Amino acid sequence: MGFLVDLICTRTGKAYPKDQLWNLSPEANAPLFARYDLDAAAKAMRREKLAGRPPTMWRYAEVLPVEDAQFQVSLGEGFTPLLQAASLGRKIGVPHLYIKDEGLNPTGSFKARGMSAAISRAAELGASAIAIPSAGNAGGATAAYAARAGLPAHIFMPKDVPRANYIECKVLGAHVELVDGLISDCGKIVASRKETEGWFDISTLKEPYRVEGKKTMGYELAEQFDWKLPDVAIYPTGGGTGLIGMWKAFDEMERMGWIGPERPRMISVQAAGCAPIVRAYRAGEAQAEPWRDAETVAAGLRVPAAVGDFLMLKAIRESGGCALSVTDEELMAATSQLAAAVGSFPAPEGAATLAALEKLIARNLIDERDRVVLFNTGTGLKYIELF
Numbered sequence: 263m264g265f266l267v268d269l270i271c272t273r274t275g276k277a278y279p280k281d282q283l284w285n286l287s288p289e290a291n292a293p294l295f296a297r298y299d300l301d302a303a304a305k306a307m308r309r310e311k312l313a314g315r316p317p318t319m320w321r322y323a324e325v326l327p328v329e330d331a332q333f334q335v336s337l338g339e340g341f342t343p344l345l346q347a348a349s350l351g352r353k354i355g356v357p358h359l360y361i362k363d364e365g366l367n368p369t370g371s372f373k374a375r376g377m378s379a380a381i382s383r384a385a386e387l388g389a390s391a392i393a394i395p396s397a398g399n400a401g402g403a404t405a406a407y408a409a410r411a412g413l414p415a416h417i418f419m420p421k422d423v424p425r426a427n428y429i430e431c432k433v434l435g436a437h438v439e440l441v442d443g444l445i446s447d448c449g450k451i452v453a454s455r456k457e458t459e460g461w462f463d464i465s466t467l468k469e470p471y472r473v474e475g476k477k478t479m480g481y482e483l484a485e486q487f488d489w490k491l492p493d494v495a496i497y498p499t500g501g502g503t504g505l506i507g508m509w510k511a512f513d514e515m516e517r518m519g520w521i522g523p524e525r526p527r528m529i530s531v532q533a534a535g536c537a538p539i540v541r542a543y544r545a546g547e548a549q550a551e552p553w554r555d556a557e558t559v560a561a562g563l564r565v566p567a568a569v570g571d572f573l574m575l576k577a578i579r580e581s582g583g584c585a586l587s588v589t590d591e592e593l594m595a596a597t598s599q600l601a602a603a604v605g606s607f608p609a610p611e612g613a614a615t616l617a618a619l620e621k622l623i624a625r626n627l628i629d630e631r632d633r634v635v636l637f638n639t640g641t642g643l644k645y646i647e648l649f
């Protein structure tokens with residue numbers, strides 16, 4: 263059913279066969295991207311006919327990696343609401359304001375999309391166990407989709423991870439270890455043990471398919487805006503798969519004749535206490551130096567180094583967007599402001615986008631006619647100890 267052709271190294275362009283499990287490309291240690299036969303996909307999946315398909319991300323199955331539908335591991339992820347936030351928008355000077363509410367996904371965050379795609383494909387290719395370092399929500403999603411697939415999951419989290427994420431992983435039957443360190447330290451443990459333990463490593467962008475699940479946010483954005491993408495997309499970035507995935511989705515949709523060449527300005531938001539992408543963006547660098555002593559209450563933004571840094575920076579610049587940071591005080595204030603104005607309790611990472619928008623407006627970087635989308639990447643219910 264799928265139209266996956268092969269995998270392409272994002273640094274060298276070298277192709278890899280699709281029928282085996284891959285992590286980073288062996289020759290360049292870079293993320294691999296799935297390549298599809300988009301001409302054939304466009305014939306099989308007509309944009310006018312999408313309305314009759316199930317309201318999950320699997321409505322775009324032709325551009326997702328699973329080849330045999332029996333391997334789709336789904337809990338109903340995707341096709342989340344695009345909430346109009348006109349009164350909040352009018353108040354701050356952007357009347358055409360929308361919230362893409364990813365908190366409604368299974369396990370309460372956009373991580374469900376990536377895990378649905380990655381764990382489906384890992385199961386299809388015969389993985390026997392999976393392992394992941396997680397700042398919180400990715401762990402919960404891994405535990406849920408691994409349980410659904412019947413695969414053992416080994417999850418390594420910083421010891422100060424939101425308690426809800428830890429409990430969720432345990433209750434869902436995953437093996438969880440709390441680590442005295444950051445997500446990067448958790449990643450090192452996975453890397454050092456995976457060979458001997460027989461785990462397939464599903465760290466952000468170290469396997470090719472989480473980004474495929476995340477890219478469906480880009481497809482949905484186009485569909486929900488009636489195939490005219492918004493002017494500005496503001497996105498909280500740690501590892502950056504959402505931003506990178508949407509950028510890939512826009513390219514695929516243009517190749518399929520679904521959209522034109524217009525793109526939203528992609529805005530990356532980070533926390534002031536951990537902002538490697540913002541620093542690299544400002545310095546004009548193509549890659550980001552790891553951030554030392556990362557600290558923020560927004561657990562998902564506590565990512566000091568990202569393997570996809572160069573892909574994020576490229577997408578931000580090509581789109582005419584930018585990267586900026588907000589303080590913990592600003593993002594926490596925005597959490598209450600967004601919740602009360604919209605009626606949905608956002609994760610602090612998601613609310614950071616509102617704090618960023620207010621800064622962009624103050625700097626005259628947003629026009630009042632712009633259609634602006636804030637990505638609320640998760641539910642605030644997992645962070646109640648912050649309130």
Ligand SMILES: Cc1ncc(COP(=O)(O)O)c(C=O)c1O
Binds near residue numbers: 397502561
């Ligand atoms: C709610 C939330 N938002 C944003 C992020 C950052 O996501 P990414 O690492 O894909 O950039 C995370 C990651 O844990 C998260 O949990």
